[in-house]
Amino acid sequence: MKKLLFIFSLLLVATAVNAQIDAPQPSPKAKAMQTVGLTEVTLEYSRPAKREREIFGNLVPFGKLWRTGANQNSMITFSDDVKFAGTDVKAGTYAVYTKPGKKEWTVMLYSDTNNWGNPGTWDEDKVAATATVETSKLKNAVESWTMAINELTMEGAHLQMMWDDTMVAVPFTVPTAAKTQASIDKVMAGPAANDFYSAATFYLDANKDLQQAYEWISKAVEARPEAYWMHRKKSLIEAKMGNKSAAIATAKTSLSLAQKANNMDYVKLNTDSLKEWGVKM
Known part of the structure; x- marks a missing residue:
């Protein structure tokens, strides 16, 4: 009994120490x-x-x-x-x-x-x-x-x-x-290359209208001809559309641009795709 009272007293003390008054x-x-x-x-x-x-x-x-x-x-x-x-x-x-x-x-x-x-x-x-x-x-x-x-x-x-x-x-x-004018200029100028790229990527990943995805990625590549990642995406869309020869040509362009940019990840991605499509490397 004394032991129980002792434990109960300790609990009361601990509660009092940790309690905080809201005021x-x-x-x-x-x-x-x-x-x-x-x-x-x-x-x-x-x-x-x-x-x-x-x-x-x-x-x-x-x-x-x-x-x-x-x-x-x-x-x-x-x-x-x-x-x-x-x-x-x-x-x-x-x-x-x-x-x-x-x-x-x-x-x-x-x-x-x-x-x-x-x-x-x-x-x-x-x-x-x-x-x-x-x-x-x-x-x-x-x-x-x-x-x-x-x-x-x-x-x-x-x-x-x-x-x-x-x-x-x-x-x-x-x-x-200034912010309003910038917004007006952006909208009036139409979608930018990144917008076309993002839309094409979504359509490819979602297996939606590939012809529309191809039109968008073509506009992205036209606006950003140095963007090897956009050429890479275009090659994948072309391959999925069944146009292997176009996919190979586009992948070779992406590979060359990636090598110039020293981006070895995209070098490997393009190399692997070209091998898959029957190109000897």
Whole structure:
């Protein structure tokens, strides 16, 4: 009996040690995703509350580097290259740091996002962009720190940051026109060689219309005459269509191109096929 009580006590202790209490965080995490034109923009940050405190100039001092929220540094991710307040910024994820002031804020995008709060040592080389923007007074106080992407147009938006009675907004632009034009040009130009190759490969593997597959692979080879792998696929389609002489000629072309490219895998594939089709090597 004593042994059972001892084991039961150990189980109680182990349970108490491993138990975790679920409770709301004082600065809960937030994540917001917004499409701007054709660019995906994501915000990840923590949201401290005002709780009747004086925020800017007190809890958040003026003129000092701020993590721009709570806990881990706030982050913004752009899926495309953008212009942040006129500065070119590469696609990627950046920490958002600020220096709040009475009338204006300095907002910085920092390439090192692996910080809990401010970096131990600030590195100017990691500053991807800096913007100085004026503050705006809000009519109604915002209780919890808020970041948002607003003022949307096809070409850009504003990164807005709000807390208490203060708001700052940084404009950024996205490459909608360039991406749209590239898409238009691609569609209007018709399928590319790789598109014809992929379609022909599918038809061959799925044992579908071989004549259609042959037409597609012929267009691919015409557009990419140096592509030995496309000639290889054409030879296989010709062989499956029963045109062995054409398959042999095409395989020899693929073999020669593969040898020039020093791709021994395709050299062997073509050599094996030629032997199978009765060519002495």
